[in-house]
Amino acid sequence: MKLNVATEEIATFYAKMLDHEYTTKEIFQNNFFHDWRKEMTSEERKKIKHLEKCDFKEMHKYFVDRNEARKALPKEEKQKLKEEADKIQEEYGYCILDGHREKIGNFKTEPPGLFRGRGDHPKMGMLKKRIMPEDVIINCSKDSKTPEPPSGHKWKEVRCDNTVTWLASWTENIQNSIKYIMLNPSSKLKGEKDWQKYEVARRLKGVVNKIRSQYRADWKSREMKKRQRSVALYFIDKLALRAGNEKEEGETADTVGCCSLRVEHIMLHPELDGQEHVVEFDFLGKDSIRYYNKVPVEKPVFKNLQLFMENKDPGDDLFDRLNTTVLNKHLQDLMDGLTAKVFRTYNASITLQEQLKALTDAEDNVAAKLLSYNRANRAVAILCNHQRATPKSFEKSMQNLQAKIDAKKEQLGEAQMELKRAKADLKAKKDVKSKAAVEKKKKLLEKIQEQLLKLNVQATDKEENKQIALGTSKLNYLDPRISVAWCKKFGVPIEKIYNKTQREKFAWAIDMADEDFEF
The missing domain is CATH 1.10.132.10 (Topoisomerase I; Chain A, domain 4)
Structure with a gap:
C-alpha cells in the first residue's frame, strides 16, 4: 500500500525500532497507533485499523541494509562524511561568550520520532513532532548578528537575556517541557557551575553532624510537622532519596520522591530476614525507575512511621504535613544553598572516597x-x-x-x-x-x-x-x-x-x- 508522505515517515519511526523491546510493549503500541492514525488521510484511516495487521518488516530491512552499507563504506568515503560533519560543527558548534570562543553542547534540534521515555513511561510511543523555526526562541546579545531562519520561515522570538545560559529554546510536544541549546560541559561557565556545586557539598561536610543531631532530636518533637520533616530528612540523608517535586495531575507517570510518598509505598516489618525495624520501599522514582529497597532503620524512625500511617488509606500521603517547599526552606535555614540534591552529591562523593x-x-x-x-x-x-x-x-x-x-x-x-x-x-x-x-x-x-x-x-x-x-x-x-x-x-x-x-x-x-x- 502506498502511503502519503507524513504517514510513511511516521511508519518508518516504528519500523526502525522493530528489533527493540519498546515495540513489544502494549502501551507503546497503543500510543503509536493512536498518534499515527491522527496523521493519516481519511482513505488510509479506512484501511489501516489494526496495528497487528501492519507488516513493517520490509521497511525495517531497508534501514538495516542502509546501516550495514554505511558501515561497509570504504575508508575514504567515511573520511569524507567526517569532514562534512566537522564543517557543520565548525560553523554552528561555537559561540562567542564574553569575548571567548566557546563550544556549544547540542547545537542540533532533536529530530522527529517516537517518544521512548524511561522506565514504564505512560507516554512511550507517542509522536515527537518536528521542531520548526516558528517554535524556536533565539537568545543572543543585542550587538550580535541574529542567525537567519531557513527561507520562508521566521523565529518564534529573538531575545537578549544575559541572565540565563541557554542560546536557543523550544517546547517539545509530549510533556510540554522546554528544551535548550546550551554550552558544552567543557565551557568555562559550566566548569565554574560544576565546581560551585561540589564546593557546596563540601561545605555540608562541616555541618552534617550538627544537622543529623538536630533531626534525631526532632524525632521526639511534640509537633507532628517537625517529626515528619525529620524522618523525611533522615531518608534523604541515609538513602539519597530525591525530595520529589509536585507535578500536574495526570501529566506524567505516577512518580514520587520522599515528600510525596504515600502509605502504599512502604511496608513496615518489625522483623525481617534476621533484622529489626525494616522498612520496605516500593515506588516509581524519577524517570519512572522503580525504587525497591528493604532497609533497617532506627527504632524511633520506625515508631514514627507507624504513627504517620495510623488511620490512613493506602492512597493517603505518608508525610501529610510536609511538601518540598517546606522541606527546602528548612534546608536553606540549616545551611545556605542546601537542597536534597546537595545531600545526594555529598553522600555519593563521600561514599566514593571511603570505598x-x-x-x-x-x-x-x-x-x-x-x-x-x-x-x-x-x-x-x-x-x-x-x-x-x-x-x-x-x-x-x-x-x-x-x-x-x-x-x-x-x-x-x-x-x-x-x-x-x-x-x-x-x-x-x-x-x-x-x-x-x-x-x-x-x-x-x-x-x-x-x-x-x-x-x-x-x-x-x-x-x-x-x-x-x-x-x-x-x-x-x-x-x-x-x-x-x-x-x-x-x-x-x-x-x-x-x-x-x-x-x-x-x-x-x-x-x-x-x-x-x-x-
Missing part, C-alpha cells in the same frame, strides 16, 4: 585497580538507585569474552609446556643459547598470565555491572577531584576513568586536584 580507600591495593596492577574503582563507583550507583535493564547485547558479549578467556587459557597451557621443554633443554646443554631461550619463554608466560588476569577482571566487572548504570553518578554526583587524585596517587591513567569528552568537562578538576585532595 576507594578501602578497596584500592597499591600493589595491584592497573586492571585490578580499575576493578576496585568500578566497585567503589557501583556502591554509589546502588546508593543513588541508578539501575538499568540488562543490555540486550550482554549475553553475546559475555560469550565472546568467555571465548577469549578459553583461548588464552589454552595459550597459557602451551606456554607452560614450552617453558618446561626449554628448562629440560638447558639442563641437558647448559649453554648460553638455552639459558636465553628459558628467559624468553618465562617472559612470554608472564605476559600471557597478565593478559588472562586482565580478561578475568573484565568478565567480573561486566557481570557485576550488568544492571547498574555507572555513568549518571560519575558525571553528576561524584566530585571529579576524588577520581583525579586517586589516579595520580595510584598511577592510573586518567583516560582509563574519563573519556575525551569527560576529560574536557572536568578539565578544571584535572588541573586543580593533586593526589592528596580530600573531599
